[in-house]
Amino acid sequence: MEVVLVTCALIFLDGKVLCAQRSDSMQLPGLWEFPGGKIEKDETPQECLVREIKEELSISIQVICPLKPNDHSYSIGKVIRLMPFVCIWQDGEINLLEHQSVEWVAKENLKSLEWAPADIPIVEDLFENWNIIQKQLVDKNTEL
Numbered sequence: 001m002e003v004v005l006v007t008c009a010l011i012f013l014d015g016k017v018l019c020a021q022r023s024d025s026m027q028l029p030g031l032w033e034f035p036g037g038k039i040e041k042d043e044t045p046q047e048c049l050v051r052e053i054k055e056e057l058s059i060s061i062q063v064i065c066p067l068k069p070n071d072h073s074y075s076i077g078k079v080i081r082l083m084p085f086v087c088i089w090q091d092g093e094i095n096l097l098e099h100q101s102v103e104w105v106a107k108e109n110l111k112s113l114e115w116a117p118a119d120i121p122i123v124e125d126l127f128e129n130w131n132i133i134q135k136q137l138v139d140k141n142t143e144l
């Protein structure tokens, strides 16, 4: 069974997370996701994420920690392993190079978006652990 490794970034700023809507030229058009992409040969998931976010949104991020990955099969014989990472915005202005739109979303609005099926368990996990993640980010900020 082929397992495709895909990273995605939960980028936090001011208590909201950045969500992106896939465009008509992408697979799963119109659905919401966390930006990211497939891991290339010889790169770590963290390197992949920094590269993808620069390519897709033209911003720099800092990768903080992983959350639980989710395996999802969109077609027979092929599994996507979606690997989420908590990240913070570091530098640059968002420029939509692939997605049709992005939104900074608060916890209470997370579940109202129409998510790509592979993201649903990740959104659940994020919702459940939202306050713990926020606290970790605040502690991290005071450390810096």
Ligand SMILES: Nc1nc2c([nH]c(=O)n2[C@H]2C[C@H](O)[C@@H](COP(=O)(O)OP(=O)(O)OP(=O)(O)O)O2)c(=O)[nH]1
Pocket (backbone or CB within 6 Å): 006, 007, 008, 026, 027, 028, 032, 033, 034, 035, 036, 037, 038, 039, 080, 082, 116, 117, 118, 119
């Ligand atoms: N980046 C990302 N991809 C996701 C998410 N949820 C989800 O099902 N996917 C799927 C869509 C695609 O089938 C695959 C990732 O493909 P992609 O098109 O974003 O990645 P990529 O830029 O490296 O792909 P490519 O252009 O090289 O084909 O994972 C998500 O939250 N983020």
